[in-house]
Amino acid sequence: MADKTLRIFRASRNTRRRPIMLAIAGDSAAGKTTVTAGLVEALGAHRCVWLSTDDYHRFDRVERQDKPFTPLHPDCHYIDILGQHLQLLATGQPILKPVYNHDTGRLTRPELVEPNEFVIVEGLLPMHNSLARACFDLTVYLDPSEEIRRGWKVKRDTATRGYTAEQVLSVLSRSEPESTEFIRPQRAHADIVVRFATIEGRPNLSAELLLRPTIQQPDLTAILQPDLTHAIHLRLARDTDGKPVDSVHIHGYATTEDGAAVEKLIWQSLGDPTTPPPPSLGRVTPDAHSTPLAVVQMILLHHLLAGTP
Amino acid sequence: MADKTLRIFRASRNTRRRPIMLAIAGDSAAGKTTVTAGLVEALGAHRCVWLSTDDYHRFDRVERQDKPFTPLHPDCHYIDILGQHLQLLATGQPILKPVYNHDTGRLTRPELVEPNEFVIVEGLLPMHNSLARACFDLTVYLDPSEEIRRGWKVKRDTATRGYTAEQVLSVLSRSEPESTEFIRPQRAHADIVVRFATIEGRPNLSAELLLRPTIQQPDLTAILQPDLTHAIHLRLARDTDGKPVDSVHIHGYATTEDGAAVEKLIWQSLGDPTTPPPPSLGRVTPDAHSTPLAVVQMILLHHLLAGTP
Numbered sequence: 001m002a003d004k005t006l007r008i009f010r011a012s013r014n015t016r017r018r019p020i021m022l023a024i025a026g027d028s029a030a031g032k033t034t035v036t037a038g039l040v041e042a043l044g045a046h047r048c049v050w051l052s053t054d055d056y057h058r059f060d061r062v063e064r065q066d067k068p069f070t071p072l073h074p075d076c077h078y079i080d081i082l083g084q085h086l087q088l089l090a091t092g093q094p095i096l097k098p099v100y101n102h103d104t105g106r107l108t109r110p111e112l113v114e115p116n117e118f119v120i121v122e123g124l125l126p127m128h129n130s131l132a133r134a135c136f137d138l139t140v141y142l143d144p145s146e147e148i149r150r151g152w153k154v155k156r157d158t159a160t161r162g163y164t165a166e167q168v169l170s171v172l173s174r175s176e177p178e179s180t181e182f183i184r185p186q187r188a189h190a191d192i193v194v195r196f197a198t199i200e201g202r203p204n205l206s207a208e209l210l211l212r213p214t215i216q217q218p219d220l221t222a223i224l225q226p227d228l229t230h231a232i233h234l235r236l237a238r239d240t241d242g243k244p245v246d247s248v249h250i251h252g253y254a255t256t257e258d259g260a261a262v263e264k265l266i267w268q269s270l271g272d273p274t275t276p277p278p279p280s281l282g283r284v285t286p287d288a289h290s291t292p293l294a295v296v297q298m299i300l301l302h303h304l305l306a307g308t309p
Numbered sequence: 310m311a312d313k314t315l316r317i318f319r320a321s322r323n324t325r326r327r328p329i330m331l332a333i334a335g336d337s338a339a340g341k342t343t344v345t346a347g348l349v350e351a352l353g354a355h356r357c358v359w360l361s362t363d364d365y366h367r368f369d370r371v372e373r374q375d376k377p378f379t380p381l382h383p384d385c386h387y388i389d390i391l392g393q394h395l396q397l398l399a400t401g402q403p404i405l406k407p408v409y410n411h412d413t414g415r416l417t418r419p420e421l422v423e424p425n426e427f428v429i430v431e432g433l434l435p436m437h438n439s440l441a442r443a444c445f446d447l448t449v450y451l452d453p454s455e456e457i458r459r460g461w462k463v464k465r466d467t468a469t470r471g472y473t474a475e476q477v478l479s480v481l482s483r484s485e486p487e488s489t490e491f492i493r494p495q496r497a498h499a500d501i502v503v504r505f506a507t508i509e510g511r512p513n514l515s516a517e518l519l520l521r522p523t524i525q526q527p528d529l530t531a532i533l534q535p536d537l538t539h540a541i542h543l544r545l546a547r548d549t550d551g552k553p554v555d556s557v558h559i560h561g562y563a564t565t566e567d568g569a570a571v572e573k574l575i576w577q578s579l580g581d582p583t584t585p586p587p588p589s590l591g592r593v594t595p596d597a598h599s600t601p602l603a604v605v606q607m608i609l610l611h612h613l614l615a616g617t618p
Binding site: 078080084088093095096098110 | 369387389393397402403404407415417419421
């Protein structure tokens with residue numbers, strides 16, 4: 001028998017361009033969709049593939065009821081197929097992507113996905129294993145405080161997924177061990193960690209961004225301007241593992257005017273100084289804007305555009 | 310940016326064994342399922358993946374009504390994804406296979422398929438492109454006379470798919486140009502071509518097998534025994550392209566006893582002389598047996614077993 005691998009290799013003429021790939025991992029209701037939506041709109045949806053790892057559910061909602069684990073467990077997903085599909089997209093090849101319908105809780109016919117300039121993969125477990133991680137140019141972990149995340153999850157799941165607040169809180173408490181075992185370890189593999197938090201008595205969120213030197217991070221020395229240090233500052237810090245890291249704080253007690261000044265400054269130092277920042281950056285809802293969110297998205301946008309040839 | 314391909318390669322530790330892969334191509338109702346069913350039962354279903362290329366339908370039955378082509382056209386299939394999935398199986402990797410339901414005419418949730426010792430891929434277009442062909446160890450084209458195939462198709466589609474005979478004949482006539490353009494050219498890429506035919510006034514089918522020297526074909530000189538030449542004979546012939554080929558004729562006018570003797574002879578020279586041939590070989594229906602079918606399946610079985618380490 002001939003060497004089949006070689007025959008296959010020779011028969012495949014893979015001259016396609018590879019996309020820039022971004023992973024956005026985080027627990028349920030950590031803000032993944034909100035971060036991704038603004039980013040995709042800023043890049044242009046026609047240039048992006050937006051992939052949710054929820055589509056790789058192995059079981060539908062009814063089947064999951066009998067299972068000894070929650071959807072946070074890798075065994076609840078086609079996790080090897082997800083890795084395979086990431087690998088195919090990363091090498092410029094199309095996939096036939098499974099589809100999970102959140103409204104009905106059912107798995108439906110798969111759909112063809114061709115790689116595009118940018119592939120953004122958001123979900124519970126995009127960085128679970130080393131093969132998947134090898135496919136990304138940039139990895140992000142969203143790490144809001146548990147208090148904030150609980151609030152977000154109750155709000156979303158009662159509003160759009162038909163659950164009561166008690167049901168959501170019960171789900172959160174049941175999934176806590178699997179969050180610890182499978183979701184949070186991905187934080188260690190992120191190039192950028194984003195922590196949203198609240199400050200007592202303030203309506204706005206603050207955010208801390210860890211920019212790890214695992215990739216070429218943008219030059220943010222411009223934000224060291226003394227007149228904005230009450231709104232944003234850059235600090236050399238130690239990561240949880242003791243390694244040096246850049247830490248950017250965006251303060252939740254800054255005024256709207258300070259926030260606008262911060263966004264302008266970041267956009268001018270990272271983006272195109274001759275144009276205003278895309279209006280989708282920082283958009284929490286059609287009516288609510290967040291400076292910490294906008295800054296996170298600007299830094300991700302910078303990385304994605306810097307990665308293009 | 311690091312060399313992503315290399316990182317992916319290093320992160321994937323593909324130490325899985327490669328399956329032996331067989332393609333059985335042919336037009337609608339050429340006998341693909343019948344040949345495959347007996348073969349899978351003889352090998353043991355637990356050792357086989359049986360894959361139908363119909364699952365790679367791009368459109369469901371309703372959507373196909375508006376299309377300017379029939380299901381014989383490659384554009385009616387996810388033909389590149391089929392090639393990709395064959396490549397994955399051939400290199401020992403699992404696939405998330407799409408599923409087409411012939412009863413409802415709908416595409417449903419995909420299913421996980423792990424490669425097994427043997428992967429048998431039967432359908433309209435398994436050998437359509439060179440990448441797909443490179444994945445197979447053995448390729449077969451079923452080429453019954455058009456008269457026989459029309460009869461088989463009318464019988465099956467009226468009995469199990471709810472069509473009238475007139476509808477089936479109309480489908481056949483509409484699909485003739487695409488049969489010529491896409492299905493029949495695969496004949497040129499087969500290691501074995503099987504032609505079933507009828508002989509005027511005889512109930513049994515005859516068969517001609519072309520065994521092309523594109524692979525190591527079994528030694529069939531045993532069937533040159535003079536006392537069976539009226540039932541089966543081996544002949545050196547020229548293929549349609551003028552190349553030398555072995556041609557095995559199994560005559561439809563042989564008696565049941567002759568048929569049994571032929572099968573015994575072939576089984577003893579190719580299979581295990583100490584055991585009887587598996588009862589599934591030659592089974593057309595639970596009550597009908599065909600010696601030409603049994604001989605075809607024995608030769609395929611020989612190839613599949615010879616290919617195993």
